[in-house]
Amino acid sequence: MRRLDRWLFLVVLLAIVGGLGFLSSRHAWTADWTHGARASLAPESDAVLRALDGPVDVVGYLSPTGPLREQVAAVIERYTRAKPDLTLSFVDPDLDPAASRQLGIGGDGALIVRYRGREQRVESPINERNLSNALERLARGGERVVAFVTGDGERQADGRANADLGIFMGQIEKRGIRAVPLNFSQTQGVPEHTDLVVLASPLAPLPARSVQALVDYVRDGGNLLWLTEPSNDDLGTAPLADVLGIRILPGVLVDGQGSTLNVRDPRIVVLGDYPFHAITRAFRDTTLFPQAAALAQVSAHDWAVVPFLRSGERSWTAFGGIDNDKPSTVAFHPENGELKGPLDFAFALNRLSPSPAKSEQRAVVIGDGDFLSNTYLGNGGNRALGERIVDWLLGDDVLVNLPSRGAPDRAIALSQDGLGAITLGFLVALPLLLLGIGTGIAWRRRRR
Incomplete structure (x- = not known):
C-alpha cells in the first residue's frame, strides 16, 4: 500500500511539473524585485510606448560576431514585455553593403527604428535613454523647428552662459526638436515651416520692425512662447501683448511660501500646486521661478486664456528696490498700488487658427524665463515643466503627460520620525553598541 502511495505521489508530481513546463512555454511571467524596478522600463519609456498605437520594427545592422547583438537584445527585451508588437531583427551589414551605405552605417553598426513609414536612428551608445528618445521622435511625427528671436539680448538657445537656455534645448533636441536663430534685421519675417517662435527675455527694446513681425506672425496663426521679465514691460512689446490680450x-x-522649503529669498516663487490645464495635468513636481512678473488678462479676445502658474496667498507685487542682503525684510505696501496675491504669472492661450493650414493656434506667456536657464533648470521639476510647455505648443498632446526623466532614487523621502530614528541610531545607539562590545571584549580578556 505504501509502495502504491509512493507511485501515485510520483505520478502527480510529474504531472504538475509537466503542466508547469507546458504553461511556461506558452505564457511568460516576470517579476522585477530590483530597487526602483531598474531591470524594467522606466515610466517615461513605458509612456512613450503607449503613445505608439501600431507595430514598431527595430532593425539592428550589427555583425554576428561580437557582443553587440546580445546587448541590444537585452535592451529590446524590456520593450517587448511592454509592447508585444515591437519586433527586433538583425542584418549583417557585410551581407547588405548597399543598405549599409544608404543608411550611413559605419564599422560599429547601427540600430534603426521604424514606425508607420518613418524611421529614426538610435544614437550611440545603444541604451534605454537613446532608444526611448528615438521612439519619442517617431511619436512626434517628424522634426519640429523652433525659432528663437535674437539680436536684442535674448536668452540664447545654444548659449552656455548662466542666463541662456543651452542645457534645456540640448535636452529637447534629442526628442526631435531643432532650434534655429531668428534675427528680424536679417529676414523679412518668420520663415515658413517654423513650428514655434520663442521670444526669451530680451534685454534691449525691440525695434518696431521686429515687434510688427511678431504681431503679424501671431495674427497669421503662428504658435508663440513668450518668456518675459519684471523689467520687460517697457521694451516696445505692447503691440504683441495687445494682440494676445494680456x-x-x-x-x-x-x-513667502518658499520659506517653508528653506528658500530665504521671497523673490523666488516656489510652486507645488498648479491650476488645471493640459500642461499641468498630473504634474506634482516642485518648481522654482526667480523674480517673476505677474500677468493679467485685460481685454476680451477670441483667445481662450487659462492660467497654469499662480502664486500663493502670501504673495504680492513689490515695487521699488529690494535689499539683496536682506530680501526677506520686504513688506507689502498697498498704499503704493502693490497687488496682493494669489496672482497669475503664466497663461496658456489657444483659439481657432486664422491659418487654413492649421486647426488650432497656441501661445504661452510666462512672467519669468530664469526657470529654464542653465542656472535654475536643474531645480525640482523645472525641466519637466518646460518640456510639457514646448510639447503642448507644438500640438504634441500625447507627449505632454510623459513622466519626468531621472533616476528613481535621485531624492530621499524621509518622515520626521524616520529622520529621528536614523539620528538616534547613528548618534546614540550605534556608539553605545560599539562601547558595549568593546567593554565586553576587555572584560573577557581580563578574566583570562
Missing part, C-alpha cells in the same frame, strides 16, 4: 503687471512677484 498685460505685464508692474513690480516683482514676491511670495
Whole structure:
C-alpha cells in the first residue's frame, strides 16, 4: 500500500511539473524585485510606448560576431514585455553593403527604428535613454523647428552662459526638436515651416520692425512662447501683448511660501500646486521661478486664456528696490498700488487658427524665463515643466503627460520620525553598541 502511495505521489508530481513546463512555454511571467524596478522600463519609456498605437520594427545592422547583438537584445527585451508588437531583427551589414551605405552605417553598426513609414536612428551608445528618445521622435511625427528671436539680448538657445537656455534645448533636441536663430534685421519675417517662435527675455527694446513681425506672425496663426521679465514691460512689446490680450503687471512677484522649503529669498516663487490645464495635468513636481512678473488678462479676445502658474496667498507685487542682503525684510505696501496675491504669472492661450493650414493656434506667456536657464533648470521639476510647455505648443498632446526623466532614487523621502530614528541610531545607539562590545571584549580578556 505504501509502495502504491509512493507511485501515485510520483505520478502527480510529474504531472504538475509537466503542466508547469507546458504553461511556461506558452505564457511568460516576470517579476522585477530590483530597487526602483531598474531591470524594467522606466515610466517615461513605458509612456512613450503607449503613445505608439501600431507595430514598431527595430532593425539592428550589427555583425554576428561580437557582443553587440546580445546587448541590444537585452535592451529590446524590456520593450517587448511592454509592447508585444515591437519586433527586433538583425542584418549583417557585410551581407547588405548597399543598405549599409544608404543608411550611413559605419564599422560599429547601427540600430534603426521604424514606425508607420518613418524611421529614426538610435544614437550611440545603444541604451534605454537613446532608444526611448528615438521612439519619442517617431511619436512626434517628424522634426519640429523652433525659432528663437535674437539680436536684442535674448536668452540664447545654444548659449552656455548662466542666463541662456543651452542645457534645456540640448535636452529637447534629442526628442526631435531643432532650434534655429531668428534675427528680424536679417529676414523679412518668420520663415515658413517654423513650428514655434520663442521670444526669451530680451534685454534691449525691440525695434518696431521686429515687434510688427511678431504681431503679424501671431495674427497669421503662428504658435508663440513668450518668456518675459519684471523689467520687460517697457521694451516696445505692447503691440504683441495687445494682440494676445494680456498685460505685464508692474513690480516683482514676491511670495513667502518658499520659506517653508528653506528658500530665504521671497523673490523666488516656489510652486507645488498648479491650476488645471493640459500642461499641468498630473504634474506634482516642485518648481522654482526667480523674480517673476505677474500677468493679467485685460481685454476680451477670441483667445481662450487659462492660467497654469499662480502664486500663493502670501504673495504680492513689490515695487521699488529690494535689499539683496536682506530680501526677506520686504513688506507689502498697498498704499503704493502693490497687488496682493494669489496672482497669475503664466497663461496658456489657444483659439481657432486664422491659418487654413492649421486647426488650432497656441501661445504661452510666462512672467519669468530664469526657470529654464542653465542656472535654475536643474531645480525640482523645472525641466519637466518646460518640456510639457514646448510639447503642448507644438500640438504634441500625447507627449505632454510623459513622466519626468531621472533616476528613481535621485531624492530621499524621509518622515520626521524616520529622520529621528536614523539620528538616534547613528548618534546614540550605534556608539553605545560599539562601547558595549568593546567593554565586553576587555572584560573577557581580563578574566583570562
